[in-house]
Structures are given as C-alpha cells and as structure tokens.
Amino acid sequence: MPTPDFIRELRTHIGTAELWIPAVRGVVVRRSGAEPEVLMVRRSDSGRWTVTSGILDPGEQPAEGAVREIEEETAVQARPVRVAGVFATHLVQYPHGDQCRYLDTVLEMEPLGGTPRVNDDESVDVGWFPVSALPEPINDDQRMVISWAVDAGAPARFFTGTP
Template sequence: MAPTPEFIRDLRTHIGTSDLWIPAVRGVVLRRRVGDVDLPEPEVLLVRRSDNGAWTVTSGILDPGEQPGKGAVREVAEETAVLARPVRVAGVFATHLVQYANGDRCRFLDTVLEMEPVEGEPRVNDDESVDVGWFSVSALPEPLAEDQRMVIDWALDAGAPAQLLME
C-alpha cells in the first residue's frame, strides 16, 4: 500500500475505518516522439506497484488544497523521476469502494490528466513501485486493470472533451 499521508492518518483517528472520500489524481504520461523521431504509436509511462505487482499509470492522493495539475506533476516526478506537464483533463470518475487489510475503507475521486514528458529518464524513484518504463499502447504489460486501460484510452483520445462516468 502506498504511504498514507499524515492528514489522512489524522482523520482516521476521528472516523476510524469508516468510508472516506479522497480526492486523487492520475497522470497518464504519453510519449509520441523521441528526440526528433515520431513514434509509430504512442507510448505510455507505467509503474509496477510494490504492494500488489500491478502495472498502473502514476497516481496519488492530492494534498489539502493542492490543484490536480500540480499534484499530477508531483506524483509523476516522485514515482518515475520524469518531469511531465499536464496537457488536458482527460476525465473524472469515482472509484469503487476500496478496503485495505487494516480495515480502512475509502473511495477516490480521480481527476485523470493527459500529460506529456518534458525531461528525465524513467526510473524507480520511491518505494511505491518496483519497476517503471515506457510501453507501446498496443503492447501493455500485465497485470493491468480495466480502469487503467480506461484512463489510458481517455488520454489517447487527443482533443476530446473530458470523459465522465455516469453509472
């Protein structure tokens, strides 16, 4: 499990393991060219989580008052050592109920941002992941959950309005 921010630990002292609504961000970093060469298809930057071995886009909990764009830039840099910039909001959705081994329950409101790399080579940059790399969108690694595929598809739909789940 990713480190729990101090402000959430403080909240838990008051509410115990009750459901908690948490604002979060997912940064879908897409690379369409390397140097002066256009890639045949986009690549997406993914991390392999240390807690469950799943491949994911970069994501994290927003700090109190933090703007989603700033949070996404921070999360990508913390997890991958890549500096990326937000391009657009690709979508917003609420996750299903998540229950951790310690009994804590929460739902995340995820703002999904399409991002592009500015500089840096990807590497494991914290203890939240065990691997990181660029993957062609037609050859994504497993395990990769359906919600991860969904947000990658949203980001790939360049110029489209933000996606909103209605169910």
Template structure:
C-alpha cells in the same frame, strides 16, 4: 504505500470508516523519441506497484488545497523521476469502494490528466513501485486492470473533451 499525514490524522478520528478522497491520475504520453522522431505507436509511462504487482499509471491522493495538475506533476516526479506537464483533463470519475488490508476504507474521486513528457528517465523513485518504464500502447503489460486501460484510452484521445463515468 505512503499514507499522507492528513489521512493519518483523519483516521485518528474516524477509524476505518469510508473516506471520500480527491485523487489524480497522470497519464504521461510520449509520441516522439529523444531525437524528435514520431514513434510508430505512442508510449505511456507506467509503474509496477509494490503492493500488488499491477501495472498502473501514476496516481495519488491530492494534498489539502492542492490543484489536480500540480498534484499530477508532483506524483509523477516523486514516483518515477520523470518531469511531465499537464495537457488537459481527460476524464473524471469516482472509483468503487477500496478496502485496504488494515481495514481502512475509501472511495477516490479521480481527475485523470493527459500529461506530456518533458524529461527524465523513468525509474522506481520511491517504495510505491518496483519498476517504471515506457510501454507502447500496442503492447501494454499485464497485469493491468480494465480501469487503468480505460484511463490510458482517455488520455490517448488527444483533444477529446473530458469523459465522465455514469
């Protein structure tokens, strides 16, 4: 996974100690086909991660000063080639502690955004994923964590207020 330059700079000072990082997850929902017909079941854009083979929504660390909506648009386009626009904040939560194989440790404060598909054909647009595509919410691929399924559910509940984990 590409580590942002500012994280590499921080790691020079703090080593592998746990960092608290702002992140965003963009759940791109498609409810109509290219001809404008309503799909029988909504679809979500997912990527298959290159590091662990898991299916996930598009996610990433926000750059210093970057707004969550702008970060979600950027991450989705960088990772899948798809253009999407933010609809609403679907939820906010802190992840469990994540420890990487190099010893780095962090927790993410994730802002989950429901995103609307605008254009583009999904494909793995960088080295972070090996596959990307649309999946019916009635038949999500495996492996996919309960955490990922939860944020998809949050985004599909159109118009609902933002959710917060306790």
C-alpha cells in the same frame, strides 16, 4: 502508496469508516513514434501495472499533484495537457480495515525530461509501453484512463457506471 499525514489524522476521528479522497492520475503520453506510449509503474504493494497516481494534499490543485506524483515516482518531469476525464472509484477496503473511495481527476501529461526509474518505494519497475502492448497484470480502469488520455484533443470523459 504511503498514507498521507492528514489522512492518518482523519482516521483518528473516524476509524476505518468510508472516506472520500480526492486523487489524481497522470497519464504521461509520449507521441514520438508510430504509436503513442505511456509511462507506467509496477506497484510494490499489488504487483499491478498502473499509470502514476496519488492522493492530493489539502488545497493542492490536480495538475500540480500530477506533476509532483510523476516526478516523485518515476523521476520524469511532465506537464499537464488537458483533463482527460473524472470518475469515482469503487469502494476500496485495505487489509487493515480502512475503507475509501477515490475521486480521480485523470490528466493527459506530456513528458518534458528525465529518464524513467524507480524513484521511491511505491513501485518496483517503471517504463514506457506502446498502447497496443500494455504490461500485465493491469486493471480495466487503468486501460480506461489510458484510452481517455491517448485520444488526443478529445473532450473530458465522465464515467457513468462502475469502473
């Protein structure tokens, strides 16, 4: 994920010190078959499969950010259905030394249109996957947010441990 300009500006003042960053994960759930499917991307930086996610721009609402990120990364148009959960990630340290934690708002999203494709340089593959057959490699936190989103109508979840 390219570093937004406002983060680069902050880094000129704080160096590589830990930074708290608001982010969003948009879990696009397609419920047209016997089993829900989720839209996933294979990241170009790690090779891992993830739901669409990204850093919110200053002042940007999480729902707007999720809609934007999904379309930018996959060419799929989606709308927010509900907040599925909120959690803070573990400390992330990048190879160049920057440290951060993300406060992720997880949204269940409904697809409206568009054919999934790799739409930017952040991913190398994109596709729909049944919840029972998620692609590998995938992290546990991805499985967690997918389970939150596919539990239709459930109240928002708030993680109380280490993801």
